[in-house]
Amino acid sequence: MADITSDAVSTPRLSPSGPDQAIAEAGQPACRNAIPDADLLACVELLFFAYRDFTAGADAVLEEYGFGRAHHRVLHFVHRNPGMRVADLLDILKITKQSLARVLKQLIDKGFIMQRAGNDDRRERRLFVTAKGSRLAEKLTTQQSRHIENALSNAGPGAADFARRFLFAMITESDRPRVEALVKLASGMRAR
Amino acid sequence: MADITSDAVSTPRLSPSGPDQAIAEAGQPACRNAIPDADLLACVELLFFAYRDFTAGADAVLEEYGFGRAHHRVLHFVHRNPGMRVADLLDILKITKQSLARVLKQLIDKGFIMQRAGNDDRRERRLFVTAKGSRLAEKLTTQQSRHIENALSNAGPGAADFARRFLFAMITESDRPRVEALVKLASGMRAR
């Protein structure tokens, strides 16, 4: 394909302490002077470490059950949205049906999730966590919530609000309505 | 066949606006009243979506070069710490030598990274990005910085500072000094 050595791209620099307009081209026209590049770079790196450590705790718990992060995601969203369909899950996780099937099958076989044919449409398999699944989901969520809480607790009042707005703004714009509905309504999602 | 409508099923606790003590048992004795569980839960979920979308842009670029996220991390940190040793990289990434070797070799073979024997200790291989490697690293960093900037720009003044503190606090405590040194030194020790 394209020769990568060629300078097909702009290569806007972002050198340490470089002037702001380094990344101005193609950027938002407004509000482009507020944040130094070095601070943004710091955030990029911190986000990597933060996410790594954020997931580490849950990963350790999951390992005891023979599960991985993929199982966690499935369990979590089913827990949050009882009665959701497989298609809904695929939509949220943005993975293929086959990838989902692998972990979902294990969760069902081990008795953490169960499924029932839909009332209106019996092709659908509505997903529910079992009591066992609920316990694990809550154990994981509690741990992660506490992780966040500890991080926010030193950041003063309004920290949670701020974090929520920041994280929300990090989500791809076209996905925000869906995520917003998911996060806010959560258990009301099935009514549709 | 057990009817799933019976109460073997979920009972999704941690309901929005649920009482605090839902996760209070076995919790921290202090500072456990500030942030509603629903807000913490929201952050947990938002973090998942935010990180997914944050990495998506870079992933797309990397794919053009036949690289993955693992290559990105290596390239990034070598770019930020020219002359770093393999052992340093292993320490930061927390992966095995063999995992690193796989991607590092490809980056070297394709001319994005080069290595030179250390001056003092010639067993060491000091790592450097090439001009080509530098261009790619900056392209990726610029994109991610812009992503963060866009997210922060709507969050008012002090947003970057807040995000940095929040993300830093999310890092495992024992790792913070190392990360702090890494992030600060590389960006030129901004007075802050």
Add this chain to the structure above:
DNA sequence: CCAAATAAGTCAACATGGCTGACATAACCT
């Protein structure tokens, strides 16, 4: 009523990026 569309499951094959264990090589240190 039958054909097409839809929801879900499944098989096979493959890629990426973690992991372990074992071993090789070169350079350093005592």
Add this chain to the structure above:
DNA sequence: AGGTTATGTCAGCCATGTTGACTTATTTGG
């Protein structure tokens, strides 16, 4: 010289993503 250290490498396993093709059950629409 012998042991330690820094790095590289071979071989194989596992988790989790991918594509493509196909089946089954059910609903829907002409």
